[in-house]
Amino acid sequence: MVKSLVTVKTAEDSEDNGLNVLFLAAFPLVLYLFQGSSVSVFTAVLELLLLAFALILIAQGRKYQAEYEAAKTAMRPGFPRKVCGSILIGLMVLILAGHHFVSLHLPLLMGVIATTLSISAFGIDPMRDKEGPEPGTAPAETTPATDGFVDEAEARLQEIADRVAMLQDPELTRRTAAARDMVLRLVRAMDRKGKGARRVLQKPVTKFAEILSLEVDRLEADWSGEKACFARRRFVAKLQVLAESFETHARKRSTRGGRDAFDFEADLLLDRMQTESAA
Secondary structure, three states: OHHHHHHHHHHHHHHHHHHHHHHHHOHHHHHHHHOOOHHHHHHHHHHHHHHHHHHHHHHHHHHHHHHHHHOOOEOOOOOOHHHHHHHHHHHHHHHHHHOOOOOOHHHHHHHHHHHHHHHHHHOOOOOOOEOOOOOOOOOHHHOOHHHHHHHHHHHHHHHHHHHHHOOOOHHHHHHHHHHHHHHHHHHHHHHOOOHHHHHHHHHHHHHHHHHHHHHHHHHHHHOOOOOHHHHHHHHHHHHHHHHHHHHHHHHHHHHHOOOOHHHHHHHHHHHHHHHHHHO
16 A cells, blocks of 8 residues: 555656646746847747646646545546647747747647647546446445435435524525425435545535534524524525525536536436425
8 A cells, every 4th residue: 555655756746747847848938038039039938838838737637536546436527638738849849949940730740749749748638537436346344435425415404404494584494495306306406426426525515514504503593693694594595595506516516526407407307306296
């Protein structure tokens, strides 16, 4: 185990050194700033910005890939950072070489070569979602902690809804129950896709419940005082913002994970029909 960690750390340090060397290799571009020509200055600034942005994308792509490889289940990145960074490096070489050749054939070839070499050096981003092991291939103790996440989320949100219901305000009770049902529908719809998709909403649901619980604390504290009306309006506003923000986030992450929008809406409708039929 220690040996593998040392190997991973050595590989990361090696790639960090590669990015640093790549940036230092472009240092002669600074000389363009002192040639006096406005075209040279513009070219130098553009080249340095392209290189800096490309290196940032590659570094972020490496970070996300390390997290992807460390997780047992994970979703592929929605934006191929390493590939786009390599393309920017190729574009940088194309622009730089274009000032020295009459035809664009050689600069274009150099740009393609630079992009290819960059992809060869830093690799490409994960292209598919990473699912967990097949049933029966792993011991029971390796089951991900997210297996009971849906039940935990339902229990926690139900507890919050019950606290609001105890205030005996029908409108607040209805709004809180609607927000709870919306969150659970989204969680169950994502849950049908697999543990990797479920994992995406685990942190947002936990945060949603924490913030809403704090808002209920504030509501309960001011409910019997002079600030009751203000506390009620404040809770309604916060609840609406939280619900809309969570729903927007969940739908974006579902689309990012490669799901068709109609497919996701169908899952939501199916869950709603089952819930209403059970009721």
